[in-house]
Amino acid sequence: MPETPRRPASNLPPLSLHIPEPRYRPGDTPDFGDIEVPAVEATPRPGEATRPDAMRELSYGLVRVLDFDGQAKGQWDPKLSPERLRTMLRNMMLTRAFDDRMFRAQRQGKTSFYMKCTGEEATSVASTMAIDRTDMVFPSYRQQGILITRDYPLIQMMNQIYSNRGDHLLGRQLPIMYSAPEHGFFSVSGNLATQYPQAVGWAMASASKGDSRIATVWCGEGSSAEGDFHSALTFATVYNAPVIFNVVNNQWAISSFSGFAGGERTTFAARAVGYGIAGLRIDGNDPLAVYAATQWAADRARTNNGPTLIEHFTYRSEGHSTSDDPSAYRPADEATAWPLGDPIARLRQHLETLGEWDAERHEAQAKELDDLVKTTQKQSEKLGILGHGMHQPFETMFEDVFEEMPWHLKEQCDQMLAEQEAKFGPNWKPE
């Protein structure tokens, strides 16, 4: 390879390559004192039809409703009834109880994999409560709160996690990659951010058909680096698609901190600015802020005022998944040092401040939900757990590759059934 010309020597310091590095590693004492948390009342709520360039500061600020004393304040307060607030609390508590139980099931060897959303429950639960049940959600892998909020049967979730006889996905998908069209929940992909342009396409279709339904879509701050994210924002702004983009900035993508997605330079909500899309950066641990921002964006989308990007500023309290060990790359107490608290504790405090909740009811509800999850788990485990027997007829492996099975798959299926008989005998049945 011929050499390209070099610049003559000068007295400039040599160029240096910046490799982002999180501020705290295991053994360090985390201090998030420099995270700016503006006063609740400081953030104005523009009209839903506001031009994106007239509300840019909201991409760099932090929309909040609940202060740290449990009071709901400011222009963004959605003024929900105590009944709605209690439903929200229950959905978040159920999500956490479900997570704890399923995490433990994986540790007990009952399934291969699980992902908790601890500390991020508000982002999916409150957001789902602020849209219509007929709106279509394109989730990432950490939005189990959406299914729980839409009353998807817990046993179906567990059956999928166990890949057992009751799993309507026939054991084909990694645990937590649910699919629930009748609950407006798109099939979860294992590839990151691919759902972003798909949600835009769904929203474009809805608009072109004169429908009134909108789409919402989810990814993490880490996967906002994927090309699909930027493709989606481009298409959404070009066609003014009725879609809500949610970026859950939980600070960590497995072991990579948000700096590896560009978080050292600007906010993730600010991605919207360059695309001419409305951007809201919100306190993702404040369920009322999540609700209010989503409601704003949904109203905007439904009135042909276009897409919104919402950055949920939050913290991933647990590992990325059961396959992760966060103590290897970050301080163990980062979650407790996080300045925005825990969403369940904050909503509980708010309800108690209103006189609509108390410790006794909270403990009773926690126990009720724990029992519900345990009972459901027992029912699900009767239908089998992963790795203890094979629960699906072997030929299901070949079905649904195409609507009709072509000859080459039929041949391969016959081969596999012969292998099955050679190994298990002619009378084998799914267990």
Added chain:
Amino acid sequence: MMSADTKTMNMIEAINSAMDVMLERDPNTVVMGEDVGFFGGVFRATAGLQKKHGKTRVFDTPINECGIIGVAVGMGAYGLRPVPEIQFADYIYPGLDQLVSEAARLRYRSANDFICPMTVRTPFGGGIFGGQTHSQSPESIMTHICGVKTVIPSNPYDAKGLLIAAIEDNDPVVFLEPKRIYNGPFSGYYDRPVEPWSKHDASAVPEGYYRIDLGKAATVRAGEALTILAYGTMVHVTRTIVEEMGIDAEIIDLRTLLPLDIDAIETSVKKTGRCLIIHEATRTSGFGAELAALVQERCFYHLEAPVERVTGFDTPYPHSLEWAYFPGPVRIATALTKILKD
């Protein structure tokens, strides 16, 4: 043989007519892609369709193939039947993840909760001085994906019938259009005048709806001396050489690479005892390798000579040396002589 509702069409017109018919018949069909709207496509395949069917049915897209295919997946999930165009097959790679991991897998991973009835149309192949980024033949990348059908027409009549069947199919189809023969069948002799489609029987195309089922090959020429498996542009090149050499070859135009018409291949090779496979794509791991494997698995005891392949070389498609790269008359004649020797 021209009936009242039959018109002489070249391949572009036939493809245009297929989309026109489907836009008319099915309100869920949408056509999208770079430059396909007002302008009507860089090869004119969508000319007039936006004006006739409206901007929300036929529209331009950003230059973003990941977005085009990804958005089409979402539209399919809504209930539309999208027909995205990728301007050149060489540009499909930025959208490949959406095709491989999403479109192709959606029905399977969701156990029929969601499907992807999408047809990706894209011009492929060389012979128009397109250089290495406007000449590639990526069909074997497509056939290697489980969950995608791959279709390649070789004439106007087939192009329309196959495209209608592809659009109506409830699974994703990659519809590869051999751009060298858009305007006329190609003899393989780049230095001879181009023959227009109007001189070819297959340019008589019904104006209305008809379909050619996917997965069915066509026998272009019946013969006894050997079987030649080809598709797209190479069907015509092959036919020219065979006729010049006076060889009684059976030429099978595969039309659909996946699902493949294995019965047609097996029957013919068992009859002739010899098999030559011809494609323009690079040789190593090309679709010819799959065909050769299938033929030896099924017809080994009928073979009188080794299965031969005539292909493009394993180099990028060169610009100025395009015709040295192309599997033209000399390469095909050499292979024919060799396979018929004993």
